Amino acid sequence: MRLHGLDIARFLAFCGMVLVNFRIAAQVTPGNDFASVLTNSLEGRASALFVILAGIGLSLGHAKAGKSSKLVLLARAGFLLAIGLVNLLIFEADILHYYALYFLVALPFVSAPDRSLWIAALGAVALGFLGLIFLDYEAHWNWETLAYADFWTLEGFLRHSFFNGWHPVFPWVAFVFFGMWIGRQDLYQKTIQNRLILWGLIAGALGSVPGHLVQDPDLASLLGTASLPPGPFYILTAGGSALVMIGAMLRLGAGLHRLGIAEWLAAPGRMALSLYVAHILLGMGTLEAMGQLDGSLTTEQIFGFSLGFCALSMLLTWIWMLISPHGPLESLMRRCTEIFR
Secondary structure, three states, X not given: OOOXXXXXXXXXXXXXXXXXXXXXXXOOOOOOOHHHHHHHHHOOOHHHHHHHHHHHHHHHHHHHHHHHHHHHHHHHHHHHHHHHHHHHOOXXXXXXXXXXXXXXXXXXXXXXXXXXXXXXXXXXXXXXXXXXXXXXXXXXXXXXXXXXXOOOOHHHHHHHHHHHOOOOHHHHHHHHHHHHHHHOOOOOOHHHHHHHHHHHHHHHHHHOOHHXXXXXXXXXXXXXXXXXXXXXXXXXXXXXXXXXXXXXXHHHHHHHHHHOOHHHHXXXXXXXXXXXXXXXXXXXXXXXXXXXXXXXXXXXXXXXXHHHHHHHHHHHHHHHHOOOOOOHHHHHHHHHHHHHO
C-alpha cells in the first residue's frame, strides 16, 4: 500500500518552490502583505522538504530493490546531473544537479546502520558550519542580481556545489541522511506520525532561539534560520518544519483517501521531477514571453500566477495519467536505470 501522505507532501513542497522561484525569477520585491509573508516563510523550507522526501524515497527504494539499489541510485544520480546541468543554462537556482551530488554522497550509507546516518548528518552540518567560519561565503556572488560568476570553472563549480551555492552539499546532504532515517521507520503507524509532528515542532522552536540571542549581525547570520547562508539552526528549523508537514500529511492521508481527494493531491507528487522542469520551462517561460521578469509585477500578481500554475499542474498531471502512470521525465529516468534493476 502506497503512502499517499508522502506524495501529497511532495506536491505541496513543489507548490512552495513554485511560489519562491517565480518571485525570484520575476524580481518581485516582497512586502508585508499575506502573499509576501507566506512566500518568505517557504524560502529554504519547501526545498528542504523536497530533499528530505528524497531521502525517505532512498530508504523505501532500497527496501524494494535490494542489492541492485546502489547501482540504480548511481544511475539516477547520473541522469539528474545531466538534466540539472542543462537546466542550469536556463535557471541558475537549479536543484537537480544538487540531488545528483547528494545521492553520490549518500550512496555508501544506503545500507549503513541508523547510527551512521545520524553521524553522517551531523558531520555534514559541521562541515558546512566550518566552511562558513573559515571560507569566504560571498566569493563569486553578486547579491544585487543573485548572479554567480565563474560557475563553469572547476573552482567555481566545486565552491558553488559544495559550499556557497543555492543548496550546497554541505550542509544540505544532512537532509538526505535525515530522510533516509525517517524512511526506515514504520510510517504507517499513527504513533510514528505523531512523533514526527512533535519532534518537528520542538526542533523548530529550539532552532529559532539562538539567532535572537546575539546582537552582532555576522554572528546572527551564522546562528540564524535563513537559508543563505545555511547555518546549523537553519538545518534544524527547516528539518523541523519538514517533519511537521510529513507527519501531518501522513495523518491526513487516510482521511483524504476516504473523501476521494487523496489521489488528486498525490498524483502530482509522483510527477514532481517533470513538474519541476515544467515550472521553469513553461511557467517562467510564460512570464518571460509576457515580459514580466523585470520586477513590474506586484506580490499579489506573482502569487496568483504561482497558485494558478500549481492548479494547472494538477490538471495536466491527470490528463497525462490517461496516457501513462508515470511522468515523462520519470519514465525516461526509469528506462535509463532499468538495466541496473
